[in-house]
Amino acid sequence: MENKLYFQSLVSNEIEAVESRMREQAKYHHDDLQAALDILIDSGGKRIRPNITLLIGKMFGGNIDSLITLSAAIELLHTATLVHDDLIDGSLLRRGIPTLNSKWTPGATVLTGDFLFAKAANLAAETNSIPVMKLFSNTLATIVNGEIVQMFSSHCNSDLDQYYKRIYSKTASLFETSSLAAGIISNIDEEKKEFIRLYGYELGIAFQIIDDILDFTSNQTQLGKPVGGDLRQGLITLPAILFFEEYPNDPNVKEFISQNCLPSNSFINPLIENIRNSNVIQKSLDFAKLHTNNSISALLNLPDSQYRDALEQMANYVTERKI
Amino acid sequence: MENKLYFQSLVSNEIEAVESRMREQAKYHHDDLQAALDILIDSGGKRIRPNITLLIGKMFGGNIDSLITLSAAIELLHTATLVHDDLIDGSLLRRGIPTLNSKWTPGATVLTGDFLFAKAANLAAETNSIPVMKLFSNTLATIVNGEIVQMFSSHCNSDLDQYYKRIYSKTASLFETSSLAAGIISNIDEEKKEFIRLYGYELGIAFQIIDDILDFTSNQTQLGKPVGGDLRQGLITLPAILFFEEYPNDPNVKEFISQNCLPSNSFINPLIENIRNSNVIQKSLDFAKLHTNNSISALLNLPDSQYRDALEQMANYVTERKI
Numbered sequence: 001m002e003n004k005l006y007f008q009s010l011v012s013n014e015i016e017a018v019e020s021r022m023r024e025q026a027k028y029h030h031d032d033l034q035a036a037l038d039i040l041i042d043s044g045g046k047r048i049r050p051n052i053t054l055l056i057g058k059m060f061g062g063n064i065d066s067l068i069t070l071s072a073a074i075e076l077l078h079t080a081t082l083v084h085d086d087l088i089d090g091s092l093l094r095r096g097i098p099t100l101n102s103k104w105t106p107g108a109t110v111l112t113g114d115f116l117f118a119k120a121a122n123l124a125a126e127t128n129s130i131p132v133m134k135l136f137s138n139t140l141a142t143i144v145n146g147e148i149v150q151m152f153s154s155h156c157n158s159d160l161d162q163y164y165k166r167i168y169s170k171t172a173s174l175f176e177t178s179s180l181a182a183g184i185i186s187n188i189d190e191e192k193k194e195f196i197r198l199y200g201y202e203l204g205i206a207f208q209i210i211d212d213i214l215d216f217t218s219n220q221t222q223l224g225k226p227v228g229g230d231l232r233q234g235l236i237t238l239p240a241i242l243f244f245e246e247y248p249n250d251p252n253v254k255e256f257i258s259q260n261c262l263p264s265n266s267f268i269n270p271l272i273e274n275i276r277n278s279n280v281i282q283k284s285l286d287f288a289k290l291h292t293n294n295s296i297s298a299l300l301n302l303p304d305s306q307y308r309d310a311l312e313q314m315a316n317y318v319t320e321r322k323i
Numbered sequence: 324m325e326n327k328l329y330f331q332s333l334v335s336n337e338i339e340a341v342e343s344r345m346r347e348q349a350k351y352h353h354d355d356l357q358a359a360l361d362i363l364i365d366s367g368g369k370r371i372r373p374n375i376t377l378l379i380g381k382m383f384g385g386n387i388d389s390l391i392t393l394s395a396a397i398e399l400l401h402t403a404t405l406v407h408d409d410l411i412d413g414s415l416l417r418r419g420i421p422t423l424n425s426k427w428t429p430g431a432t433v434l435t436g437d438f439l440f441a442k443a444a445n446l447a448a449e450t451n452s453i454p455v456m457k458l459f460s461n462t463l464a465t466i467v468n469g470e471i472v473q474m475f476s477s478h479c480n481s482d483l484d485q486y487y488k489r490i491y492s493k494t495a496s497l498f499e500t501s502s503l504a505a506g507i508i509s510n511i512d513e514e515k516k517e518f519i520r521l522y523g524y525e526l527g528i529a530f531q532i533i534d535d536i537l538d539f540t541s542n543q544t545q546l547g548k549p550v551g552g553d554l555r556q557g558l559i560t561l562p563a564i565l566f567f568e569e570y571p572n573d574p575n576v577k578e579f580i581s582q583n584c585l586p587s588n589s590f591i592n593p594l595i596e597n598i599r600n601s602n603v604i605q606k607s608l609d610f611a612k613l614h615t616n617n618s619i620s621a622l623l624n625l626p627d628s629q630y631r632d633a634l635e636q637m638a639n640y641v642t643e644r645k646i
Binding site: 029032106110118124130133134138 | 352353355356404407410411412428429430431433434435436437438440441442444445447448449451453456457459460461463464466467468470471472474475
């Protein structure tokens with residue numbers, strides 16, 4: 001068992017309760033659903049989103065049961081989108097663990113994702129907050145629309161503005177909702193809600209940029225998938241955007257773009273290696289740090305408390321993490 | 324343009340508004356989504372569910388805007404499940420029109436279904452009713468769980484009790500929700516809600532039994548797919564259940580069961596033909612009529628009105644329809 005960080009220790013009991021609430025959702029349903037859900041929850045990662053919701057909710061004295069229900073709803077929604085994503089991308093591993101679609105038929109995988117959507121919506125309704133429900137369903141629409149735009153867009157898109165839109169849909173929208181919904185549950189005023197929303201938004205952007213950096217700088221064991229996986233799929237993230245901008249005459253870049261970013265192995269490995277070893281990694285980190293600092297600045301408009309300290313620590317942790 | 328029946332004429336303006344609300348959902352999203360949604364709505368069938376919601380809501384003086392929003396939510400949820408079903412079953416036609424999955428990749432089809440789920444949930448939230456939201460997400464869980472049970476169950480299941488459970492999940496649950504949610508929106512008392520719920524439940528059971536009969540008695544042009552399609556997939560519906568029970572020694576039945584209901588063409592066509600021409604069709608119709616009568620009995624506990632007459636007419640129409 002790894003040591004808990006301060007921000008985790010403040011809500012560790014609640015996180016356990018969130019996981020229990022998630023597991024309960026398959027009760028009275030088909031046995032294989034329970035088995036699938038248990039595996040998905042066991043491989044659930046760092047639980048950053050419920051940590052955000054619970055720390056913000058506790059900071060403002062929100063009802064703990066509602067915050068746990070909300071956290072479970074958001075985490076289950078996230079899990080549902082991952083189940084469908086892995087199916088669509090044909091991913092066989094996530095966090096080094098075999099994906100559902102690597103073992104089940106496409107049909108069973110689609111339905112499991114649908115079931116998790118249904119249960120996530122059900123938990124969101126159990127917060128008894130109409131604004132939370134609306135935020136929740138809007139966020140799902142944002143996430144899915146982002147994936148559709150990405151799927152139908154041309155490859156080779158290295159536009160920074162569109163990159164930001166994409167990572168908002170993919171990641172920051174749900175971070176934002178994890179924050180804002182906690183504020184709504186805790187009945188805080190509009191000004192505070194805006195600071196809280198901004199904290200989640202900026203942290204989500206930073207989180208995804210770091211993820212995109214780690215996709216280049218980490219190793220296959222830690223990633224649980226090949227290094228440079230995004231680029232191998234023709235998806236151009238921040239380090240590659242900056243590299244293409246700075247080194248347009250790099251022969252591997254020219255080759256990659258001339259082949260419509262559908263890489264062949266002859267130049268994709270040296271290209272990934274060049275990006276790894278270039279200054280664009282540090283530049284990308286600077287982008288992430290900027291957003292982390294923005295998230296902390298938003299936070300510092302709120303009253304000082306141990307929870308605010310924890311949220312600040314979490315923001316720094318997100319930027320400094322190595323996995 | 325076909326002539327409208329009485330029950331349709333009472334809510335035809337509202338049905339148009341429901342379709343507009345549905346179409347609006349793809350606004351500000353990817354263009355291909357709008358095109359897909361337009362096709363799905365144009366091939367939308369008889370709109371039985373929104374007719375139920377609107378007639379019940381108008382009977383009790385519910386807010387028309389909320390009823391239109393609710394109807395659009397339910398119909399969009401239904402559409403989303405059809406999109407995923409057709410993908411899972413590999414169906415190329417629905418109501419004679421090419422399915423989304425016949426033209427798009429599995430990934431794009433999964434995401435379109437997900438998008439429709441999100442928008443359906445969003446519309447449900449716009450009714451501003453927590454009980455409606457809960458009912459809505461519970462119904463989605465029921466539908467999806469039913470499909471998962473069916474997928475993981477052994478073939479050759481000709482148990483009547485399990486057939487009823489299956490058609491509840493598949494069809495009657497959403498009919499029930501179309502009724503009950505209209506009652507909730509219209510703030511009727513608990514006793515009336517129970518009659519309304521029962522009307523929807525019984526009508527949904529009758530509707531699916533008729534669908535299962537038509538799968539045998541109709542023709543390929545009207546069905547938009549081969550006759551006996553369920554049995555060809557190893558799915559045993561009411562006419563087949565009754566036929567197997569009554570004629571266990573029919574050589575085609577014996578052959579079908581001995582091959583674990585995975586049919587080969589040599590005996591599936593004569594088996595379908597035998598079922599078509601046997602007394603089990605009338606027996607199945609008697610089952611459907613029983614449920615239609617139950618739904619009308621529930622209705623007759625409510626005050627007399629033109630809307631009640633229309634709901635009664637609709638129940639009879641469902642049982643007597645030929646398509």
